[in-house]
Amino acid sequence: MSSDLPFGFGAGDSGQPFDMQALGAAFQQFGQMLSNAPAESGPVAWSVVEDVARKSLQTTGDPVVADAELRSITAAVQLANHWLDEACTFPECTAAPQAWSRAQWLESTMPVWRRVVEPIATQMQNAIPANIPTELSAMLGPLLGMVQQLSSVAFSNQLGNSLAGLAREVVSASDIGIPLTDNPVVALVPSNATQFGEGLEVAADDVRLYLALRECAHQRLFAHVPWLRARAIGALEAYVAGLHVDQDRLQDMLQDVDFANPEAMQELMTSGLMTPDDTEEQRAALARLETLLALVEGWVDDVVTEAARDRLPAAVALRESMRRRRAAGGPA
Known part of the structure; x- marks a missing residue:
């Protein structure tokens, strides 16, 4: 006999209100999730983030950087800096060029991701309003710690997969437009650079040189305009600071909820009620960040175009390919 009971529990043949076997299996699964959760505290389980990201990269492949690739990148960076000396006044980055695998x-970049993401996750975790009705607070209180722990694991899994996705796309240390290393460093990701050049009918050396020009220009800008990092991170922080749940809407929706009705409670928790809405302040912060990234990209594009003029004929095609990549939602 079918049942309308929530959470997948059905009435047994004996007429018992719950299928105890299904209930036991559900609790066993829940216990396994808790036992697999890391011991570290905080809104982000960074051990999970790194483990998920590395396993994802191993699954899809992460070629080891050969010595020959590092030599080719070093030569491209040296030539790029020579050309850029004539196109801009900022001096070159003095750190030795690097060639990174996706895992590298x-x-x-993980230290910077930690500083950027931790406040975001903390604010999201604290976005639930404090004046939840007494009935709901009493019901959720004993489970709050477990819910936060599982939420941390779920968020960390999602973040790990997202960072792995970025690692498979970025062609350089500066590809997303903001500084992701504590100190300026010119670094290309050879496997992704090769991927970027596929189908363009442009020589691999020209692709490498063009990407080196962009990377060197970015790092010159980041090194000699230090407020860029603070502005970018500040815009992110301003956006996160505005996360909140509309408490008036919450109160209105809870007025008619029957807290003794499991189906009503299930509908409440899956209604998206706790999803924060964007505020005017958040939209303004996001606009500032987008404007800043557009200014950085505009400066880099202009300087690289000037440096490559009459020297790298393929720069026109590569510039257009980069523009299409950004328009399609790439990491840049």
Whole structure:
């Protein structure tokens, strides 16, 4: 006999209100999720983030950077800096050029991701309003710690997969338009650079040189306009600071909820009620960040175009390919 009971529990043949076997299996699964959760505290389980990201990269492949690739990148960076000296006044980055695998990009940028993401996750976790009705608060209180722990694991899994996705796309340390290393460093990701050049009918050396020009220009800008990092991170923080749940809407929706009705409670928790809405302040912060990224990209594009003029005929096609990549939602 079918049942309308929520959460997948059905009435047994004996007429018992719940299928106890299904209930036991559900609790066992829940216990396994908790036992697999990391011991570290905080809104982000960074061990999970790194583990998920690395396993994802291993699954899809992460070619080891050969010595020959590092030599080719070093030569491209040297030539790029020579050309850029005539196109801009900012001096070159003094750190030795690097060639990163996807995993090395992940490792090298992780400290900055920690500083950027941690406040976001904390604010999201604190976005639930404090004046939840007494009935609901009493019901959720004993489970709050477990819910936060599972939420941390779920968020960390999602973040790990997202960073792995970025690692498979970015062609350089500066590809997303903001500084992702504590100190300026010119670094290309050879496997992704090769991927970027596929189908363009442009020589691999020209692709590498063009990407080196962009990377060197970015790093010159980041190194000698230090407020860029603070502005970018500040815009992110301003956006996160505005996260909140509309408490008036919450109160209105809870007025008619029957807290003794499991189906009503299930509908409440899956209604999206706790999803924060964007505020005017958040939209303004996002606009500032987008404007800043557009200014950085505009400066880099202009300087690289000037540096490559009459020297790299393929720059026109590569510039258009980069523009299409950004328009399609790439990491840039």
